[in-house]
Amino acid sequence: xxxxxxxxxxxxxxxxxxxxxxxxxxxxxxxxxxxxxxxxxxxxxxxxxxxxxxxxxxxxxxxxxxxxxxxxxxxxxxxxxxxxxxxxxxxxxxxxxxxxxxxxxxxxxxxxxxxxxxxxxxxxxxxxxxxxxxxxxxxxxxxxxxxxxxxxxxxxxxxxxxxxxxxxxxxxxxx
Amino acid sequence: xxxxxxxxxxxxxxxxxxxxxxxxxxxxxxxxxxxxxxxxxxxxxxxxxxxxxxxxxxxxxxxxxxxxxxxxxxxxxxxxxxxxxxxxxxxxxxxxxxxxxxxxxxxxxxxxxxxxxxxxxxxxxxxxxxxxxxxxxxxxxxxxxxxxxxxxxxxxxxxxxxxxxxxxxxxxxxxxxxxxxxxxxxxxxxxxxxxxxxxxxxxxxxxxxxxxxxxxxxxxxxxxxxxxxxxxxxxxxxxxxxxxxxxxxxxxxxxxxxxxxxxxxxxxxxxxxxxxxxxxxxxxxxxxxxxxxxxxxxxxxxxxxxxxxxxxxxxxxxxxxxxxxxxxxxxxxxxxxxxxxxxxxxxxxxxxxxxxxxxxxxxxxxxxxxxxxxxxxxxxxxxxxxxxxxxxxxxxxxxxxxxxxxxxxxxxxxxxxxxxxxxxxxxxxxxxxxxxxxxxxxxxxxxxxxxxxxxxxxxxxxxxxxxxxxxxxxxxxxxxxxxxxxxxxxxxx
Numbered sequence: 001x002x003x004x005x006x007x008x009x010x011x012x013x014x015x016x017x018x019x020x021x022x023x024x025x026x027x028x029x030x031x032x033x034x035x036x037x038x039x040x041x042x043x044x045x046x047x048x049x050x051x052x053x054x055x056x057x058x059x060x061x062x063x064x065x066x067x068x069x070x071x072x073x074x075x076x077x078x079x080x081x082x083x084x085x086x087x088x089x090x091x092x093x094x095x096x097x098x099x100x101x102x103x104x105x106x107x108x109x110x111x112x113x114x115x116x117x118x119x120x121x122x123x124x125x126x127x128x129x130x131x132x133x134x135x136x137x138x139x140x141x142x143x144x145x146x147x148x149x150x151x152x153x154x155x156x157x158x159x160x161x162x163x164x165x166x167x168x169x170x171x172x173x174x175x
Numbered sequence: 176x177x178x179x180x181x182x183x184x185x186x187x188x189x190x191x192x193x194x195x196x197x198x199x200x201x202x203x204x205x206x207x208x209x210x211x212x213x214x215x216x217x218x219x220x221x222x223x224x225x226x227x228x229x230x231x232x233x234x235x236x237x238x239x240x241x242x243x244x245x246x247x248x249x250x251x252x253x254x255x256x257x258x259x260x261x262x263x264x265x266x267x268x269x270x271x272x273x274x275x276x277x278x279x280x281x282x283x284x285x286x287x288x289x290x291x292x293x294x295x296x297x298x299x300x301x302x303x304x305x306x307x308x309x310x311x312x313x314x315x316x317x318x319x320x321x322x323x324x325x326x327x328x329x330x331x332x333x334x335x336x337x338x339x340x341x342x343x344x345x346x347x348x349x350x351x352x353x354x355x356x357x358x359x360x361x362x363x364x365x366x367x368x369x370x371x372x373x374x375x376x377x378x379x380x381x382x383x384x385x386x387x388x389x390x391x392x393x394x395x396x397x398x399x400x401x402x403x404x405x406x407x408x409x410x411x412x413x414x415x416x417x418x419x420x421x422x423x424x425x426x427x428x429x430x431x432x433x434x435x436x437x438x439x440x441x442x443x444x445x446x447x448x449x450x451x452x453x454x455x456x457x458x459x460x461x462x463x464x465x466x467x468x469x470x471x472x473x474x475x476x477x478x479x480x481x482x483x484x485x486x487x488x489x490x491x492x493x494x495x496x497x498x499x500x501x502x503x504x505x506x507x508x509x510x511x512x513x514x515x516x517x518x519x520x521x522x523x524x525x526x527x528x529x530x531x532x533x534x535x536x537x538x539x540x541x542x543x544x545x546x547x548x549x550x551x552x553x554x555x556x557x558x559x560x561x562x563x564x565x566x567x568x569x570x571x572x573x574x575x576x577x578x579x580x581x582x583x584x585x586x587x588x589x590x591x592x593x594x595x596x597x598x599x600x601x602x603x604x605x606x607x608x609x610x611x612x613x614x615x616x617x618x619x620x621x622x623x624x625x626x627x628x629x630x631x632x633x634x635x636x637x638x639x640x641x642x643x644x645x646x647x648x649x650x651x652x653x654x655x656x657x658x659x660x661x662x663x664x665x666x667x668x
Contacts, residue, residue, distance in 0.1 A: 014357075015237070015252035047356050048255030052304055052323055053342040098255075103324055110327035111335045131253070132237040 004043040005062040006157045011049050011098075012069055017133035018126025021069040021143055022046065024135065025124070029150055038154060049098035055107040061117045063157055066101040067150075069139070070123035076142035077124040079149060079166060084109070084116045118159045120166075122146060181413060181599065182478065184606040187214050187223035209635070211605060211626055219615050224606045226630065228467045228594065238588040243269050243579045247361050250575070256636045259293035259348055260568035262361055263430075264575040267564030269363035271451075272579050274556025281549030282365035287430045288541045289351035289360055290566065294429055295385070295534040296344025297569035298486075298527050301634045302392065303337025306524060309628050310399050315621025333395070336388045340531070343378075343385050347538060350374045365553030372548050382539045386500070389535040393504050393528045400511075400525060411520045411604035411611075411629040414439035415481060416472065417488035418596065420450070420567050425494030427505075427533065429567040435492050436472060436482065441516045444472070450565040453574055457591065467598050470591060481599040483518075484571030485633060486526035491516050498540070501533035520604045520632040527634070568593050570634050594635040604629040 008029065012022035026044050033039040045057060050066070058064055066082065084105035099107070105116040124146045127136045135143070153162060214223035234253065241249060247265040251258035263286055270278065278286070308321040311330060319325070327334035345355065352358020353368055360366050400407040421435040422428035434448040434456060448456055459468035460477045472480035482488070491509065496502040508525060511517060541547065564575045571593030578587035608629045613622055 013252055013255060015249070045355075048258070051300065051341070052338045053345055055338065056342055099323070103322070106324045107327055107334070107338065110324070110331055111338050131234070 003060045004041050006042040006154075007057060007061045007064045008042060008044045008067065009050070009054060009057065009064060010044070010046045010067040012046075013048055015131060017128040017130050018136050018139040019069050019129050020135055021124045021126055021139055021146075022067045025067055025143055025146060025150065028147060029154070032151065033154065042154060042157070050101065050104050051099060052104075052107055054099075054104050055111060058104070058108050058117055058119075059112060059114055063159060063162070064117050064119040065153065066104075066119065066121045068101075068121070068123055069126035069129075071126060071129070073123045073125040075125040075138070076145040077122060077149070079120065079122050081163065081166060082119040082121050084119075118162075120162055122149065181415070181481065181603045184221065184224045184609070185602065209630070211630075213609060213613065213626075219613075219617070221606075221609045221614050224602070224609045225464055226598075226602050226605055227465050228598070228635070234590055235588045238577075239585055241585055242583050243272055243577065243585055244363060244583070246577065246585060247363070248357065248359055251357060254636060257293065257297060257568050257570070258356065259289060259352065259358070260566060260573050261575070262352070262358065263290055264564045264566045264568070264573045265577075266361035266363060267431075267566060268562040268575040268577050269579075270564070271562030272559050272577070273364040274558055275364035275554045276556060277554070278365055279549070279551040279554055280546045281369060282552050282554070283430075284541055284544055284546045285351055285366045285368075285370060285552075286361055288370070288538060288547065289348055290430050291534045291537045291541070292344045292347025292351065294344075294569050295389075295531060295538065296341045296348070297634075298531040298534070299337055299340035299344060299392075301569070302396070302524060302527060302531070303333065303340070305634070306628075306631055307333065307337070309624070309631070310396075310524065314625050314628050315619070318620050318624070321624070336391065340385060340388055340392075343381060344534075347378065350378070362553065364555045367552065369549055369552060370547040375542050375547060378538075379542045382535070382542060386532070386535045386539055389528070389532040390500060393525075393532050396525045396528045397507075400522075407521045408517075408519050411608040411632075412518050413600070413603040413607055414518050415483050415600055415603070416444065416475075417492050417516065418472075418482040418484055419489040419492045419572055420565060421446075421493050422497075427489055427493040427496045427501075427530075429489075429530075429534075431566075434565070434572075437492055437516070439516065439518070441491070444475075450574075451563045453563060453565065453576070453591075459591070459595075465598070467595055469598050470596050471599075482596070483600045484593055484596040485523065485569075486530050487517065487520075487523045488571065489567060490526040490529055496529070496533050498533050498536035500536055501529050504529045504532060520629055523632045523634070570594060570636055571596050592636075594633075597633045597635065601630055601633050601635065604632070 008026060010022035010026040012019045014020045014023045023046050026046050030044050033042055070078065082101040082105055084102060101119060101121050105119055108114060108116045124142050126139050153165065210227045212225050212227065213221060216222050238246060238249065246269060247262050250261040250265045253261050304323045307326050311326060312321055323334065348358065349355050350370060352360035360368060416436055416438050418434065418436045420428060420432035422432045434445065434450060434453065435443065436445040438444050445456065456473060457470050458473045459470045461468055469477065469481065471477045472482065474480065490505055496505045508517070508529060561578045566573050573593055574591040576589040577585050580586050605626050608625050612625045616622060
């Protein structure tokens with residue numbers, strides 16, 4: 001079976017409050033993709049956090065979208081393009097057990113000598129991250145806005161189209 | 176018998192009004208959130224050093240009231256770094272609740288395979304990703320280079336092997352647990368799936384290379400030690416007791432066994448201790464300045480009874496390693512101590528790579544065993560209301576203890592995790608590093624990284640799978656005695 005060209009790579013812990021934003025969004029997204037008949041070309045993966053081995057999941061993809069909760073992210077979300085080169089000058093991105101999307105992209109060419117595919121990041125603002133907490137009302141609202149964007153993106157998974165949506169899709173909470 | 180030493184620099188002796196505080200908050204490349212505070216006097220002499228770690232807050236509340244059969248799955252959400260260890264420790268505890276005193280051969284071997292896959296991937300991640308930047312480039316080298324991307328640029332083969340070792344371990348977990356994350360492989364009384372023969376064949380095709388790379392990793396860490404023995408033997412070194420599970424025959428065993436404790440000279444203090452009675456062996460002290468408790472041996476008290484856990488303890492606590500390549504490496508390691516236990520924190524890396532090799536060899540052996548594809552997967556017996564499960568997680572001894580009521584709901588949950596066992600040892604290591612490297616010197620990022628190098632040697636995991644983007648900068652604040660910030664450094668600046 002050929003590898004789906006589009007990879008959605010979400011992360012988060014479903015039992016840590018708003019850290020569940022990533023897993024919840026992709027659960028809902030998978031159902032929508034199935035119902036919309038769009039699932040064939042798109043693979044959805046979820047993990048607690050991004051790690052070095054996720055670089056191997058990028059091999060052979062044409063387009064990648066990272067989805068995560070953000071602590072200091074402007075609400076309701078930020079949609080940006082990830083640049084692999086940014087990781088080298090961003091020590092903090094490599095400074096924990098978890099890697100940033102940029103660091104995952106930067107690992108790929110050095111490990112398997114393959115260029116990283118175009119990649120984007122959807123970072124949805126969260127408020128509370130304590131063990132056992134449910135999704136906060138504010139994060140639930142942010143997730144609704146983010147899901148609208150996801151539907152828009154995946155109706156036409158194309159780099160140029162996604163780039164065109166970058167600046168147009170950074171709404172504020174007050175929108 | 177010479178006892179453990181420690182507790183210097185836990186409390187400042189100089190007048191508080193003449194001191195200034197330095198905080199490293201949070202500690203980087205450590206899962207979760209940690210903070211180190213240094214109290215310096217007006218001559219920049221270190222007067223107090225403390226490692227503060229956010230405890231597993233809400234653990235009991237998270238688990239209590241849930242049906243016991245949910246617990247092995249739920250506890251994986253306690254920690255994004257070692258979910259499989261919690262999964263298996265919980266299942267082992269709840270085996271007692273369902274009366275499964277002895278698992279079927281297939282169930283035990285499948286759990287072992289899953290666990291040794293976890294050891295392999297976790298040790299690979301720690302050494303190649305988290306620690307090799309410090310070890311290969313130097314503790315005070317350019318901060319922007321001290322990461323996996325820097326290693327991949329300068330040592331591409333090392334980085335590649337690290338990634339592929341980790342990937343293999345994750346694949347073992349996926350095939351035995353059913354999923355990459357939130358797996359359900361272990362259940363109270365056994366497992367719920369066998370390993371398909373075609374999956375075994377797929378893993379067997381790769382495992383020879385995995386063993387080879389693991390051997391290379393041991394050689395790499397030995398070369399690092401040989402290149403600077405004074406540093407590797409002396410950096411942050413302190414003496415302590417050691418504790419771990421040991422198999423009934425004295426073998427290194429990550430999955431099951433009885434507790435053994437040795438003193439700082441290697442003499443056996445406790446042996447063959449039944450894990451079901453762990454609460455008679457271990458007590459925990461609470462200190463006002465730390466969220467995390469300080470475990471100690473009840474018989475020795477808090478000042479003499481603290482101990483190290485993890486690879487450095489395990490490799491020296493066992494009588495032998497039951498795979499040939501790792502056993503040969505263990506003997507070389509023991510010889511390095513010249514008849515005495517090795518207590519150097521940086522030797523954790525050496526011991527960890529010996530364990531990596533042992534895990535790879537064990538996986539290779541297990542994959543030839545047809546019990547992995549057997550059909551007798553679970554068992555049960557007389558129901559009990561309580562169970563203890565102990566496992567050697569990658570970072571050290573992990574204890575899960577549950578009580579269950581007649582409605583099958585968990586009423587009590589008590590967990591002692593590896594990082595908590597190592598609380599006092601990590602504090603001791605950074606106090607020695609601070610005295611040796613920081614006294615009287617202007618503090619720089621490189622010097623402060625020495626503190627973090629000592630902490631990272633223990634591979635602490637701070638429970639927190641929360642990793643949201645933007646939550647993990649390294650920050651250093653210099654404060655006067657009144658708490659006013661008089662300077663700030665950041666890794667991003």
